[in-house]
Amino acid sequence: xxxxxxxxxxxxxxxxxxxxxxxxxxxxxxxxxxxxxxxxxxxxxxxxxxxxxxxxxxxxxxxxxxxxxxxxxxxxxxxxxxxxxxxxxxxxxxxxxxxxxxxxxxxxxxxxxxxxxxxxx
Amino acid sequence: xxxxxxxxxxxxxxxxxxxxxxxxxxxxxxxxxxxxxxxxxxxxxxxxxxxxxxxxxxxxxxxxxxxxxxxxxxxxxxxxxxxxxxxxxxxxxxxxxxxxxxxxxxxxxxxxxxxxxxxxxxxxxxxxxxxxxxxxxxxxxxxxxxxxxxxxxxxxxxxxxxxxxxxxxxxxxxxxxxxxxxxxxxxxxxxxxxxxxxxxxxxxxxxxxxxxxxxxxxxxxxxxxxxxxxxxxxxxxxxxxxxxxxxxxxxxxxxxxxxxxxxxxxxxxxxxxxxxxxxxxxxxxxxxxxxxxxxxxxxxxxxxxxxxxxxxxxxxxxxxxxxxxxxxxxxxxxxxxxxxxxxxxxxxxxxxxxxxxxxxxxxxxxxxxxxxxxxxxxxxxxxxxxxxxxxxxxxxxxxxxxxxxxxxxxxxxxxxxxxxxxxxxxxxxxxxxxxxxxxxxxxxxxxxxxxxxxxxxxxxxxxxxxxxxxxxxxxxxxxxxxxxxxxxxxxxxxxxxxxxxxxxxxxxxxxxxxxxxxxxxxxxxxxxxxxxxxxxx
Numbered sequence: 001x002x003x004x005x006x007x008x009x010x011x012x013x014x015x016x017x018x019x020x021x022x023x024x025x026x027x028x029x030x031x032x033x034x035x036x037x038x039x040x041x042x043x044x045x046x047x048x049x050x051x052x053x054x055x056x057x058x059x060x061x062x063x064x065x066x067x068x069x070x071x072x073x074x075x076x077x078x079x080x081x082x083x084x085x086x087x088x089x090x091x092x093x094x095x096x097x098x099x100x101x102x103x104x105x106x107x108x109x110x111x112x113x114x115x116x117x118x119x120x121x
Numbered sequence: 122x123x124x125x126x127x128x129x130x131x132x133x134x135x136x137x138x139x140x141x142x143x144x145x146x147x148x149x150x151x152x153x154x155x156x157x158x159x160x161x162x163x164x165x166x167x168x169x170x171x172x173x174x175x176x177x178x179x180x181x182x183x184x185x186x187x188x189x190x191x192x193x194x195x196x197x198x199x200x201x202x203x204x205x206x207x208x209x210x211x212x213x214x215x216x217x218x219x220x221x222x223x224x225x226x227x228x229x230x231x232x233x234x235x236x237x238x239x240x241x242x243x244x245x246x247x248x249x250x251x252x253x254x255x256x257x258x259x260x261x262x263x264x265x266x267x268x269x270x271x272x273x274x275x276x277x278x279x280x281x282x283x284x285x286x287x288x289x290x291x292x293x294x295x296x297x298x299x300x301x302x303x304x305x306x307x308x309x310x311x312x313x314x315x316x317x318x319x320x321x322x323x324x325x326x327x328x329x330x331x332x333x334x335x336x337x338x339x340x341x342x343x344x345x346x347x348x349x350x351x352x353x354x355x356x357x358x359x360x361x362x363x364x365x366x367x368x369x370x371x372x373x374x375x376x377x378x379x380x381x382x383x384x385x386x387x388x389x390x391x392x393x394x395x396x397x398x399x400x401x402x403x404x405x406x407x408x409x410x411x412x413x414x415x416x417x418x419x420x421x422x423x424x425x426x427x428x429x430x431x432x433x434x435x436x437x438x439x440x441x442x443x444x445x446x447x448x449x450x451x452x453x454x455x456x457x458x459x460x461x462x463x464x465x466x467x468x469x470x471x472x473x474x475x476x477x478x479x480x481x482x483x484x485x486x487x488x489x490x491x492x493x494x495x496x497x498x499x500x501x502x503x504x505x506x507x508x509x510x511x512x513x514x515x516x517x518x519x520x521x522x523x524x525x526x527x528x529x530x531x532x533x534x535x536x537x538x539x540x541x542x543x544x545x546x547x548x549x550x551x552x553x554x555x556x557x558x559x560x561x562x563x564x565x566x567x568x569x570x571x572x573x574x575x576x577x578x579x580x581x582x583x584x585x586x587x588x589x590x591x592x593x594x595x596x597x598x599x600x601x602x603x604x605x606x607x608x609x610x611x612x613x614x615x616x617x618x619x620x621x622x623x624x625x626x627x628x629x630x631x632x633x634x635x636x637x638x639x640x641x642x643x644x645x646x647x648x649x650x651x652x653x654x655x656x657x658x
Contacts, residue, residue, distance in 0.1 A: 020299065025291070032298050039305040046313030048652035065650040068312070071261060075305055078268045082298055085275060086291075093291050096284040102295070104288040 001049055005041070012038035025090035025100045032086065036079035043072045136191045136206050138175050139214055139252040142168055147245035154239065162229050165241035169225050172248065173218040176211070185211040188624070188634040190258070198258075198635050199322040205258035205635060208621040213255040213386055216469065217379050220476050221248055223599050224372040227480050230593035231487070233370050236281040243280065246273035247376065254383055258635055260311065261318045263387065264304050267352070271297050274380065277373045278365060289364035296361045300351040307344035310337055316653025320394050321635035324628055326649075328400045335404050345391060346409045352384030354446050356419040363427060366439035371483020374435070378476035381446050382468065388413070389453060389625060397628045410454045414541055417450030418548050425552040429559040434482045434491040437563060438475060441517050444552065445471035451549070452532045455539045461622030462615060463531025470516070470524035470604060477600030478513045481506065484597060485567065493563045496572045505594065507568040512601055514560040519553045524607045529553065531615075 012034050019031030047068035054063045090100070097104035146168035150161055179185070188207040192198060225244070227233070234240035250270025257263050279290045312318055314337045315326040327338060347358070354362040362381070366374050388409075398406050424447055427440030445467070452464030485491055489500040500506065512523070519525035529549060536545045607614060624630075 020295070028295055032295065032302075035299070035302045039302050039309070042306060043309040043312075046309045047650070050652075062651075065652055067318075067650070068309075071309070071312070074261075074265065078265070078301070081272065082268075082301070085272065086294055086298065089275075089279070089287065089291055089294060093284075093287045096287050102291060104284070104291075 001051075005045060005049060009038050009041050009045070012041070023101055023103075025094065025102055028102060029083065029086055029090055033079075033083055036075070036083070040072050040075055040079070043068050043075060133189060133191050135175070135179075136189065136204055136256065139172055139218075140204075140249060140256060142172055142175075143245040143248035143252065147242045147249060150242040150245060151239065154242070158235060161241045162234070165245060166225060166229070168245060169218070169221045169248075172252075173222050176214045176218045179206070180211045180215050185209075186620075188631055190635050199317055199319045202262050203258045203319065203635060204256040205320075205631075206256060207631075208617075208624050209386070209389065210255045212465070212469070212621065213379075213382070214252060216382070216472050217248065217251045217255070219600075219603065220376055220379050220472065223476060223480070223596050224376040226599070227375065227483070227593055227596035228372040230590070230596060231372075231483070233281070233372050236370075239276070240280055243273050243276040244376070247277060249273075251379060251383065255386065258320050259318055260308050260320060260323065260391065263391070264301070264308055267304065267383075267387075268301060270380075270383070271301070274377065277376070278369045280373060281370050283368075286368045289368040293361050293365040296351060296358070300348050303344055303351075304348040307341045307348065310341040310344070312653075314338060314341070314653070316649025319635070320391065321632040324394050324397075324400050324632055325636070327395055327405065328402065330402065332402075332404070335402065338405060339408055342392065342396060342405070342408050346388070346412065349384045349388045349391070350416070353381050353388065353450070354384070354420075354443055355450060356416045356423060356447075359420060359423070359443055359446075362443055363431075363436055363439040366442060366479070367433070367435035371480050371486070374439075374479040374483075375476040378442065378472050378479065381442060382472055385446070385449055385453065385468070393625055394628050394631060397626065399626075399628050400632070407456060410456050413450050413454030413456075414539065414545070415454075417447045417452075417454055418541075418544060419447075420444075420450060421447030421548055421552050423447075425555050428556050431493070431559075431563075433493060434485060434563060434567065435479070437493070437559070438478045438482050441478065441556070442471075442475045444556065445475065445517075448529065448532065448549065451545055452535070455532075455535055457535055457538055458619065458622045458626060459538075460532060460535035461625060462618045463528060463535050465618045465621060466524070466531055466607075466615060467528025470528050470607065473600040473603050474513060474516045474525070477597060478517060480593075480597045480600075481509050481513060484593065485510075489567070491567075493566045496570050499571045499573065502590075502594070503568060507564070509597060509601065510564055510568070514557075514564060516601075516604060518556040518560055520557065522608070524604050527608070527611060 016031045016033075016035035016038055019027045019034065022028060022031070045068075047065035050062070050064055093104060094100045099105055146164055150164055153160055153164070185206050185208040188205055190198070191204040191206070193202050193204065195201070221244075228240070228244075247270055250266050250268075250273055253266035254263060254270060257266060275290065275294050278293060279286060308318065311323060314334050315323055315330065317323055317326055330338065350356075351358045366377060369377070392409055395401065396405050396408055421444055424440050424443035427443060428437055431437035431440055449464055449468055449471070452460045452467065482491060484502075485500070485506060488502070488506075489497050516523035516525045519529045533546060533549060536542045536549075539545065
């Protein structure tokens with residue numbers, strides 16, 4: 001289970017990093033979301049993975065560490081708010097700059113196909 | 122003596138005031154927004170004034186001479202979240218309150234708060250996040266306050282709108298969201314290895330950690346370094362700063378002068394407490410110091426190029442902020458008491474001066490436009506603006522009569538102890554010369570290259586927006602007058618800062634204050650959850 005869990009976090013992080021390095025705002029937002037999923041799972045894992053452990057503390061019983069769950073809850077709430085904010089901002093920049101490029105680049109003077117034609121001529 | 126301690130204990134719950142006062146003001150401001158801007162200004166102004174008085178009282182009464190620990194809800198240190206007030210926190214709170222006051226005055230003088238909704242609520246939320254970050258003694262709580270101050274800063278940064286502002290804001294927000302994610306990874310790694318999040322307790326647990334966990338602890342330390350370097354805008358991660366600071370409104374940029382210092386404060390507080398030479402194991406002592414010195418040098422070089430290449434004044438001031446970050450990172454990286462003292466002196470100086478310079482740039486933008494290369498008609502109040510410009514330029518470039526010179530001199534004296542002293546001397550001195558040249562050039566272009574011929578009406582600058590012009594000049598001159606006070610009171614200030622840096626480096630005392638606030642109580646036995654106890658091997 002631990003290996004599967006670690007692989008999952010790794011894959012999520014890799015996809016998140018890849019997407020957040022893209023040039024359009026939508027993949028960037030998706031990348032940030034996936035990164036926050038990865039980090040939430042990571043925080044959850046810091047309490048060690050255990051099955052059949054009690055949630056409530058009893059004397060002489062194994063119980064799960066409750067703190068990471070509190071941390072994850074806080075992190076989820078914050079990530080949720082931030083994602084909502086960044087989506088609204090991405091829409092606003094899309095409307096104001098007329099482009100969903102992260103640098104707000106206006107339409108290229110010539111589309112890439114035309115540029116190819118120019119060089120081939 | 123007894124009455125003194127009693128007075129200190131009485132003062133302890135008041136430590137909550139700098140954090141909760143702005144929070145309640147922000148809530149009140151949101152609720153009472155329909156009643157108009159005058160009431161909002163009154164609430165916001167009262168809140169900032171009380172904050173300033175309270176923080177000045179804390180500093181003047183010497184409350185932070187020994188670290189004061191306030192356990193929230195009376196939960197003892199490793200379990201509950203504690204607030205720790207010491208000299209460094211006090212200094213940061215004081216700087217924040219001063220900047221807030223200056224920025225608030227400029228805002229109401231120029232009607233900047235009428236350009237969009239909720240300016241004052243966001244402003245107070247920003248203060249809430251800043252003060253919380255400076256007072257907390259818990260790593261996860263630091264993360265939460267970072268988020269609070271960041272989300273408020275997103276709103277403030279975008280206040281007023283405009284395409285250029287939105288584009289710069291998007292970059293700022295995305296890189297900070299990446300930073301928050303890395304912060305959580307680092308905090309999770311620390312908790313996973315050590316089973317605690319309290320700073321003092323973390324320092325203690327690191328000193329007892331088995332050698333097999335050093336790799337993970339070092340990795341977490343470097344992740345935290347990346348996060349704080351994003352906030353501080355250190356070399357590879359500074360590209361968000363010039364755009365953000367130059368595109369946002371002047372009073373917001375002035376308040377943001379403290380934002381890069383939040384990153385440096387966190388470096389000093391977290392890395393200074395966890396990886397100091399008194400408690401940390403030998404392999405983990407001062408891991409990031411060589412990187413700080415190196416990246417500080419590169420940041421300073423890049424910032425100097427930026428100052429020289431900037432085509433408008435606000436961007437130039439933004440690069441001056443970056444130059445101060447580079448210089449401060451060099452000082453913190455040398456990490457001796459002398460270097461920290463000089464660094465803190467320069468720290469106060471640069472925070473006040475860049476804030477004032479942003480406001481001055483705002484004044485020039487309003488009356489002239491801040492494209493340096495263009496010839497424009499003469500601006501109103503050119504003599505006043507020009508004199509202030511000269512003094513700010515002298516101070517920030519580090520020429521003798523003002524504090525920039527003293528700060529840099531102290532840092533350079535301390536740098537003699539560092540093996541890197543030759544490149545440090547060369548970079549700091551050369552960058553100062555180049556900044557003088559660049560600032561002289563912009564001053565020349567802004568104030569002397571004047572077109573006296575009347576412009577056609579459609580090109581003429583729009584008349585100065587309504588607002589209290591006198592008050593806005595007071596706000597611009599206020600940081601400068603504080604800096605003059607710093608020159609006059611250099612000696613007592615330096616002595617105070619020497620004690621402050623000694624306190625920063627005295628981690629054993631910090632641990633003792635946080636974990637056993639009173640010697641009469643028994644020492645609490647705080648074992649972490651069994652999952653985090655390393656197996657004896």
